[in-house]
Amino acid sequence: MKLARDTWLTFQYEVGQLVHNPVSIAITLLQPLTYLAFFTPFLKSVMGVSTYSDAYQVYVPSLFCAMGLFSGMYAGFALLAAMRKGVITRFRVTPLSRVGLLLGRELMTVVLIGFQALVVTVAALVLGLRVPVANLLFALVLLSMMVLLGVSISYALALFVPNENTLVNLVNGVAQPLALLAGVLIPLSVAPLWVRDVALWNPFAWGANGMRAIFLGHIGTQVVWQASLILTGLAVVAVVLSSRLFSREIA
Amino acid sequence: MIEARGLRKSYRTRRGRKVTSVEAVRGVDFAVQRGEIFGFLGPNGAGKTTTLRMLATLIRPDGGDATIAGVDLRHAPAQVRQRIGFVAQTSGTYDQSNARRDLVHQARMCGVSKSTAKSLAEAAIVAFQLEGFADRRIGTYSGGQRRRLDVALGVIHSPQVIFLDEPTAGLDPPSRARMWQEVRRLRDEGMTIFLTTHYLDEADALCDRISIIDVGLIVAEGTPSDLKREISGDVVVVDLAAPDTAGAPEPATMLEASKILAEQPCVYSCEAIDHTLRLYVDSGATAMPQIIRALSNKGIEPGAIETRRPSLDDVFLAKTGRTLAD
Numbered sequence: 001m002k003l004a005r006d007t008w009l010t011f012q013y014e015v016g017q018l019v020h021n022p023v024s025i026a027i028t029l030l031q032p033l034t035y036l037a038f039f040t041p042f043l044k045s046v047m048g049v050s051t052y053s054d055a056y057q058v059y060v061p062s063l064f065c066a067m068g069l070f071s072g073m074y075a076g077f078a079l080l081a082a083m084r085k086g087v088i089t090r091f092r093v094t095p096l097s098r099v100g101l102l103l104g105r106e107l108m109t110v111v112l113i114g115f116q117a118l119v120v121t122v123a124a125l126v127l128g129l130r131v132p133v134a135n136l137l138f139a140l141v142l143l144s145m146m147v148l149l150g151v152s153i154s155y156a157l158a159l160f161v162p163n164e165n166t167l168v169n170l171v172n173g174v175a176q177p178l179a180l181l182a183g184v185l186i187p188l189s190v191a192p193l194w195v196r197d198v199a200l201w202n203p204f205a206w207g208a209n210g211m212r213a214i215f216l217g218h219i220g221t222q223v224v225w226q227a228s229l230i231l232t233g234l235a236v237v238a239v240v241l242s243s244r245l246f247s248r249e250i251a
Numbered sequence: 252m253i254e255a256r257g258l259r260k261s262y263r264t265r266r267g268r269k270v271t272s273v274e275a276v277r278g279v280d281f282a283v284q285r286g287e288i289f290g291f292l293g294p295n296g297a298g299k300t301t302t303l304r305m306l307a308t309l310i311r312p313d314g315g316d317a318t319i320a321g322v323d324l325r326h327a328p329a330q331v332r333q334r335i336g337f338v339a340q341t342s343g344t345y346d347q348s349n350a351r352r353d354l355v356h357q358a359r360m361c362g363v364s365k366s367t368a369k370s371l372a373e374a375a376i377v378a379f380q381l382e383g384f385a386d387r388r389i390g391t392y393s394g395g396q397r398r399r400l401d402v403a404l405g406v407i408h409s410p411q412v413i414f415l416d417e418p419t420a421g422l423d424p425p426s427r428a429r430m431w432q433e434v435r436r437l438r439d440e441g442m443t444i445f446l447t448t449h450y451l452d453e454a455d456a457l458c459d460r461i462s463i464i465d466v467g468l469i470v471a472e473g474t475p476s477d478l479k480r481e482i483s484g485d486v487v488v489v490d491l492a493a494p495d496t497a498g499a500p501e502p503a504t505m506l507e508a509s510k511i512l513a514e515q516p517c518v519y520s521c522e523a524i525d526h527t528l529r530l531y532v533d534s535g536a537t538a539m540p541q542i543i544r545a546l547s548n549k550g551i552e553p554g555a556i557e558t559r560r561p562s563l564d565d566v567f568l569a570k571t572g573r574t575l576a577d
Contacts (some may be wrong), residue, residue: 013356085345087344090404091360093335094360
């Protein structure tokens with residue numbers, strides 16, 4: 001009960017900080033929208049699909065994955081900045097639940113990226129994407145799991161590095177290979193077999209495949225429930241482990 | 252209200268492959284009474300902030316224990332948090348937020364309902380005179396305004412004990428004077444205040460009692476006036492820099508002068524600090540002519556000479572052999 005209240009309280013406060021800074025939200029939208037506008041035509045010619053509608057059907061789910069992975073992984077910087085500002089310290093000398101403090105922040109990131117995904121979808125719909133509402137909602141849930149996984153990894157890294165510079169290298173070092181092996185930039189179908197075997201160990205690759213199937217309308221297929229299961233399971237484990245770490249490192 | 256017994260904390264630092272242990276706090280004992288302003292005075296790196304962070308449940312002590320407002324620090328840190336407020340040296344607010352929003356949220360974190368939080372925030376805005384800028388971005392506040400908000404946040408739930416880490420560091424004189432007023436007001440409202448400072452005048456003017464801490468150990472404790480009284484008599488400060496050249500004296504001259512003066516029967520002890528000599532004497536008025544005579548007999552002309560009452564810096568010097576100004 002107290003955990004739920006404290007999580008909600010932190011969530012509300014952090015979302016409030018975002019809402020009062022529309023400029024910062026606009027900036028986070030810049031990258032996905034430019035990719036949507038410029039990368040899709042490029043993909044369309046490379047993949048040899050006939051219509052833009054088809055191209056968006058393939059690329060929007062990839063973009064969701066990239067947003068989940070990168071925005072999630074970069075959440076550690078905000079945590080580090082809040083720690084440097086002394087905000088986290090101030091919160092810690094109150095009876096606020098430590099897990100609630102972390103969870104509230106993580107959920108704020110989930111909502112922020114969910115909002116970005118919606119904006120991207122609306123833009124893609126205008127440009128020719130067609131997707132049923134139920135499928136889109138399902139995709140957003142899957143995206144949330146990816147974000148939770150990414151944020152938890154990022155927070156865990158942030159707790160162990162001394163400064164932002166090290167974190168940049170560390171996050172890039174983890175996120176770039178994960179993105180490559182999830183086929184969000186270059187489709188894994190053109191990769192050699194052994195690379196695809198390695199990608200089997202990448203949860204974000206499962207997410208990307210599941211996400212594409214959802215956008216293609218194959219919501220009941222094996223890859224969708226496998227992806228949901230793997231990502232939900234890992235997200236729960238990652239959230240629990242990162243909160244444990246958080247409570248231990250800065251109890 | 253606060254009782255600490257043998258608190259210890261050491262940090263491991265890694266330089267290359269070598270791991271060394273730095274003892275930040277090496278066993279401190281002290282007791283703070285209800286309703287007093289208690290100060291920890293010491294130079295940077297003396298262990299003040301580490302002690303404060305231990306008491307505020309932010310770091311675990313390696314050894315020793317403490318009781319705060321009747322609660323054991325080691326066994327019930329969560330209950331300690333309900334009874335204390337804490338204001339860190341670094342501000343602890345987002346630039347893009349504003350005072351009102353942060354005050355409401357802070358009160359909510361302490362467990363009160365939304366409506367209570369709103370009225371507590373309003374009361375704090377009035378009490379700390381934040382009305383003029385409570386709804387403005389914190390990034391636009393002056394140093395003094397920001398610091399007042401920090402303290403307002405720390406005491407919004409009316410804790411029994413408030414910890415202030417260097418409450419006036421970096422503030423201009425008017426803002427400092429104002430902060431002192433606020434701190435006294437909190438004490439008059441019944442709060443117990445534990446603060447750290449490296450300012451002599453702050454310890455002297457604001458604190459009811461102080462502990463002087465150096466390299467992780469308490470070297471003296473008492474009221475500022477009692478501590479100064481321990482240094483009996485007056486202090487005579489002899490500046491050996493030549494008045495016309497403003498240059499530093501020859502090291503040999505310094506050495507000779509301090510040797511001669513230490514031999515004078517009226518001088519208890521003599522400490523050399525930069526190009527001045529600090530002499531501890533019974534009475535400055537009678538010692539000064541003797542000091543001048545002794546110096547001119549050896550052909551040494553002091554640039555300036557003055558006599559004054561002992562300060563907390565003299566206490567620190569007497570206890571540690573160094574001055575706080577270093």
